Amino acid sequence: MTNTHLNIEAVSKSFGPVTALNRVDLKIERGSFVCLLGPSGCGKTTLLRIIAGFEKPTEGRLLLDGADISEVPPHKRGFGMVFQSLALFPHMSVAENIAYGLKLRRTTAKEQRERVEELLNVVELPHIADRTVSALSGGQRQRVAIARALAIKPKLFLLDEPLSALDAKLRDNMQIELRRLQQKFGVTTVLVTHDQTEAMMLADELVVLDHGKVQQAATPTQVYRQPANSLVADFIGAANLVQAEIGQNRQLAIFGNSFKAAADYEPGTAVNVAVRAENISLRPAQANEGSTGRVVFARDLGAFKEWLVSVKDQEIRVRGSASDDSEFQVGDLVHLTADPARLAVFPVD
Template sequence: MSGLIVENVDKFYGTVQALKDISLTVDNGQFVCLLGPSGCGKTSLLRIVAGLEDPSAGRIVLDGADITTTPAHKRDFGMVFQSLALFPHLTVGDNIAYPLAIRGVPKDKRRAEVERLLDLVHLPGKADRAITQLSGGQRQRVAIARALIMQPKLFLLDEPMSALDAKLRETMQVEVKRLQRSLGVTSLLVTHDQREAMTTADLVVVMSEGKIQQVAPPIEIYRNPANAFVADFIGITNLIAGRIDGGRFEGPGGALTLPGAKTGNATLSIRPEDIALAPQAGADTLSGTVTFVRHLGATTEISVDTGNSDHKDLTVSLPGRTHCPLAIGDTAHLSVDPAAVVVLG
């Protein structure tokens, strides 16, 4: 069942159109991530869903009810902001209980709900702590608990993990997903972090320049990008421009057989891990000069200049334990599994 429907939403700021005919359906209990670079419109969309901004056109529907003109304070959602927006003069418990307190919920019931949420976010017994006594990750959990204490229909997160260090950010991504799954709350997360989207989301919405580029599960986004922007934005890929004739691709560095591929100009998207070293040039290899070798522990990355028209080297990623016989200046011959190649128009 559809929990949230965004229907043909436009947003203008003066003469600048930030959102262009956005339509999106989020099922009940689904975790959806709005992913894209700065300025793509993802935060504007989240704020429109929350009622913090009005759409210029279109409507927002939650559980079958049109809430487009419903004030933010009457919408059934909890939200975690990038700044967390915790009250430094209040205790942990009072921060979490704030939405209940302003609604006149009795103190004993507030305390019980606070304890329940603290257990849920793995902060038991910390209700009386000062916010200033908590670490960044603990403050994150407090903000999440406060957003969920009203048991909202919709859980909104506006890049709340962007200020955390890399290791803590990855830990919190797993924690947020665990919590969302255990509660079954419909969730919408805004981020520019591809790893965060891949870790947390059931469905990723890739945005660019106010438009949705692709909506799909994370693995589908990675393996079958809809266009060159998605392919290049999600992870690392090699984009190779050339031409296909009779199921054979001719491009910089060589040729590849692609059975069933349509004749015409095309750009190939090939992930670095889908390229292997070949002992010699062949009918289905690409060749070029090694420009850099990076030993990264878990992987070894090799940059190869094949004469690509955009002057970008191909990136090859080998398992770290695989012996790399190449050095800068050597000629590299590369083989590719045709099944791993995505042909983009």
């Protein structure tokens, strides 16, 4: 039996001559946390607005539990949404903001009071229920907006980059809080973000979009370790794309290390090889050793170390652990070794 909650079927959206979405197919499972991720202009916000009902697809349809909702107006879809601007009512108290959707649905005063009290405790704001939102901190306003969206027990919980305006520490704390709330209520959630770290941390499924198309939809681990193409590999994480050619016996040489290509490519095929920064190791180059590079940038970030190494007119990013004793400096000649088990090979487009 399928557990698909929202089925997006061949959805396209055009704005005049511009195609924002091109036949997007996506199944969102009940209770899952899905992140729509991609560069600016990739179509992720347009897709979220179509799900919410603020935009109508040019083609295709949306099925919620098997029912076509493509023509259903936003206020009748029963979805909760948190906007980037939060869109709270500054003249209302915290409790009044949270209860707003319940009042529109004409729930009883008792039900409103009980639901507001429950959510105030969940987001840990019962002590400021009567305070106006204009007097709140950024993190408190975020929690009020989330509580308001959850108050109506939404069929879908939609978020449009709601944490982007927060400072780094508060944002990290709110990411944890958001994931905990989603798991507590078990609500199917779709989040738009351009932040890879945020998406990797929150999502059950990552949907990477570019040029209006889904490039890959999979778990964060799968997207990171087994990217579907060079575009996904380049966008997610610190990946190096190295051009190479399949040799005899399907051997592939990267940084002077030869290994058998995992994919079944013919000799002479030009390929891109995605090499994650943490899957490259460095050692001092020996005299007259081939396949060396020169360190052109070095930094210690506490949790890890990073170097940029110039190899044949390409700068390769390398990342080492904090426990790595290597102290390579700018100007040092080094030899690079890639982990063949962690490489992804794609044909050149």
